[in-house]
Amino acid sequence: MKDEFEFIRSIKPAYTKREELIEGIGDDAALYRVASEWDEIACVDTMVEGVHFTRDTMTPEQIGSKALAVNISDIAAMGGVPLFYLVSISIPKTGWSDEELEQVYRGLHAIGNEFEMDMIGGDTVSSRDALTISVTAIGKVERERKLLRKNAVAGDVVFLTGAVGGSAAGLSYLLKETELENPNTQSYIKANQTPYPHVKAGRLLSKSGCRVALNDVSDGIASEAHEIAEASNVSIVLEEQYLPRPEGFDAYSSEQRLDWMLYGGEDFVLIGTVSESDWDKIEQLFTNQNEPIYKIGYVAEGDGSVHLVNKENKYILDKKGYNHFSSEE
Numbered sequence: 001m002k003d004e005f006e007f008i009r010s011i012k013p014a015y016t017k018r019e020e021l022i023e024g025i026g027d028d029a030a031l032y033r034v035a036s037e038w039d040e041i042a043c044v045d046t047m048v049e050g051v052h053f054t055r056d057t058m059t060p061e062q063i064g065s066k067a068l069a070v071n072i073s074d075i076a077a078m079g080g081v082p083l084f085y086l087v088s089i090s091i092p093k094t095g096w097s098d099e100e101l102e103q104v105y106r107g108l109h110a111i112g113n114e115f116e117m118d119m120i121g122g123d124t125v126s127s128r129d130a131l132t133i134s135v136t137a138i139g140k141v142e143r144e145r146k147l148l149r150k151n152a153v154a155g156d157v158v159f160l161t162g163a164v165g166g167s168a169a170g171l172s173y174l175l176k177e178t179e180l181e182n183p184n185t186q187s188y189i190k191a192n193q194t195p196y197p198h199v200k201a202g203r204l205l206s207k208s209g210c211r212v213a214l215n216d217v218s219d220g221i222a223s224e225a226h227e228i229a230e231a232s233n234v235s236i237v238l239e240e241q242y243l244p245r246p247e248g249f250d251a252y253s254s255e256q257r258l259d260w261m262l263y264g265g266e267d268f269v270l271i272g273t274v275s276e277s278d279w280d281k282i283e284q285l286f287t288n289q290n291e292p293i294y295k296i297g298y299v300a301e302g303d304g305s306v307h308l309v310n311k312e313n314k315y316i317l318d319k320k321g322y323n324h325f326s327s328e329e
Contacts, residue, residue: 030120041139057174064107071137073197077216079206080139087122090132149231151213156273158297166246168264184248214272226319235302
């Protein structure tokens with residue numbers, strides 16, 4: 001890159017989509033206004049080349065799309081509406097062409113446009129050896145609609161808004177760790193490369209008026225269930241027979257598919273809890289909107305543990321998934 005400012009001008013969106021926006025890219029900071037009946041949501045995620053992505057398994061456009069998608073998923077887990085995003089990118093002095101960098105932003109803009117988000121700023125700097133993308137996303141949710149991890153109580157139903165394990169299977173293929181293919185292999189790869197945040201499901205849960213605890217599945221359902229259980233000081237019991245798995249998963253051993261489903265992560269569906277008395281209402285809301293939702297377990301009295309019921313046995317699940325500061329998964 002020869003000129004930072006020329007590059008910024010080249011990736012600046014030609015038009016805006018959000019009526020809340022007062023001033024976007026071009027000043028010291030963006031200005032926007034959210035009506036008083038809404039609470040604001042802000043989240044940030046960082047993706048580092050060689051840690052979160054590699055060009056051996058993803059195109060530049062897919063890298064950009066995923067960098068924003070993981071943030072949109074966090075907004076979905078709060079039941080919110082995505083509004084804006086800011087992109088901070090650290091570019092190595094060699095290895096990335098201007099065309100490839102423009103493709104990264106093309107991916108960002110594509111998924112941003114799909115969810116009617118405006119890019120309103122960011123930062124562009126150089127780095128020594130790896131591309132780093134940090135995206136901050138901003139959203140809104142109706143005032144006092146708090147779909148927080150700490151909302152679960154004993155007696156609740158535990159649910160998922162989609163199948164899990166497909167992304168991990170796709171990554172396994174991309175890394176050539178798995179050779180057994182089936183007609184659904186490409187759908188697994190797509191799930192890993194271009195995840196689709198469950199914003200519609202989050203909005204249905206938010207507008208339901210029910211007490212909901214919610215989390216998005218970035219690190220695997222074992223890890224995400226632990227986060228809800230610990231925040232709510234309860235135990236969560238997952239029932240293996242009810243865990244929704246992608247089509248074609250029966251081609252693999254029970255151990256392999258269960259590992260992908262529990263610990264694989266990056267499915268970006270939503271896991272949550274709702275009271276047993278509200279479950280029929282929630283299920284009907286989703287059915288009316290042709291949105292999937294699956295009852296996968298229940299909440300019990302406890303101290304933050306998560307269990308898996310398998311046939312007649314009950315196991316304690318470790319809280320494991322991707323951890324940046326551990327040598328173990």
